[in-house]
Amino acid sequence: MILTIDIGNSSTVVCCVENGARRARFVLASDAGRTTDEYAALLGLLADRESIALSGISGAIIASVVPQLTPALCGAVERTTGCQSLIVGPGVKNGLNIRMEDPAELGGDLVAAAVAALERYRLPCILVDMGTATAIGVIDDQGSYIGGLICPGVALGRSSLSNGASQLADVSLEAPKHVIGRNTRDSIQSGLLYGAAAMLDGIITRVESELGQPGTVVVTGDGARDIVPRCYHNNIFIDDDLIMRGLWSIYRKNRDAV
Numbered sequence: 001m002i003l004t005i006d007i008g009n010s011s012t013v014v015c016c017v018e019n020g021a022r023r024a025r026f027v028l029a030s031d032a033g034r035t036t037d038e039y040a041a042l043l044g045l046l047a048d049r050e051s052i053a054l055s056g057i058s059g060a061i062i063a064s065v066v067p068q069l070t071p072a073l074c075g076a077v078e079r080t081t082g083c084q085s086l087i088v089g090p091g092v093k094n095g096l097n098i099r100m101e102d103p104a105e106l107g108g109d110l111v112a113a114a115v116a117a118l119e120r121y122r123l124p125c126i127l128v129d130m131g132t133a134t135a136i137g138v139i140d141d142q143g144s145y146i147g148g149l150i151c152p153g154v155a156l157g158r159s160s161l162s163n164g165a166s167q168l169a170d171v172s173l174e175a176p177k178h179v180i181g182r183n184t185r186d187s188i189q190s191g192l193l194y195g196a197a198a199m200l201d202g203i204i205t206r207v208e209s210e211l212g213q214p215g216t217v218v219v220t221g222d223g224a225r226d227i228v229p230r231c232y233h234n235n236i237f238i239d240d241d242l243i244m245r246g247l248w249s250i251y252r253k254n255r256d257a258v
Contacts, residue, residue: 001057003081004247005073006109007064009132010155011222012073014043015244016052022241024050032068036075043080057081061251063088063108063243086254088112093253097144106145110137112246113220114145119249121216121237126207128200129243130154130221138207138215149203154196154223175230196223197230204233218242 001018008030016024026046028039047054060077062085064070074085086092088108094115098106109129114137117125127137130153137148179194181187200219208214217235219228220242228236 001052002248002251003057003060003077003083003085004244004251005060005062005064005077005085006112006243006247007062007066007069007073008109009066011131012069013243014046015241016047016050016057017244017248020245020248022244024052025244026050030066030069032066034072036072036079039072039076040079043076047080054080055082057083059083059251059255060085061088061247062086063112063247065107065109086251088247088250092250094250095253097142099144099146106137107135109243110135110148112243112250113137113218114139114246115249116239116242116244116246117216117218118143120239120245121218124211124213124215126204126215126217127242128217128219128221128224130219130223130227134196134200134221134223136203136207138211140211141213151199151203154192154227175226193226194230196227197232200227201232204231 001016004015004017006013010030012028012030014026015022028042060083062070062073077083077085088111090104094111096111096114100106113127113129117127117139123139123143124141125139129135132153132155134151134153138146140146174189175193176186176189179190181190204217217233218237218239220239224238228238
């Protein structure tokens with residue numbers, strides 16, 4: 001069993017993976033103020049809750065878009081499992097043909113998502129990772145990663161409204177009964193959720209137009225189940241474990257070097 005760790009700007013997802021299947025999933029706040037000891041304690045508590053023996057973990061792999069948090073998580077993994085973590089980045093084999101101006105700019109989370117998509121979905125493929133930012137990657141029909149888009153995420157839009165507009169309160173991300181809000185709360189909720197869905201619909205249409213053919217759309221991340229049902233495109237796959245599967249695959253490609 002190994003740990004796959006996806007460090008995002010808002011949350012860090014830790015999965016215990018055995019033979020490619022998820023045994024347990026933990027979500028931690030991505031908090032730069034936490035120490036290695038604190039993350040180690042959290043991992044221990046969460047593993048105990050799921051009856052996972054961290055002493056039985058044989059390896060770990062990390063994709064991180066928050067470089068300042070990576071050492072703390074690496075230290076926590078080593079302290080609780082005795083394993084050194086493989087960090088997705090330059091020099092780590094992933095099997096991707098990345099056709100960007102600077103392949104090193106591609107975040108480890110999108111690298112992992114693309115690796116999993118190549119193994120699981122029909123090409124071309126449009127990958128959408130909904131977190132603090134909504135990161136969209138495109139794999140062409142030859143299996144090459146050709147680029148993507150980065151947009152503000154729903155939670156970021158929500159906090160920006162409440163922080164930047166004095167008369168707009170913070171609201172929960174719940175769908176109102178109507179697209180046309182009848183009060184301020186419903187109007188904000190509708191704007192956030194249906195606005196994100198409309199953005200995704202528009203981006204899918206434009207990317208497919210540029211590709212010259214339809215693509216398989218795969219969405220992962222915290223906002224996926226709130227946004228995808230409100231999209232007009234109805235052939236969208238939600239894959240909660242997309243990044244985990246990609247990290248598992250990358251780990252297998254590199255395990256002799258770990």
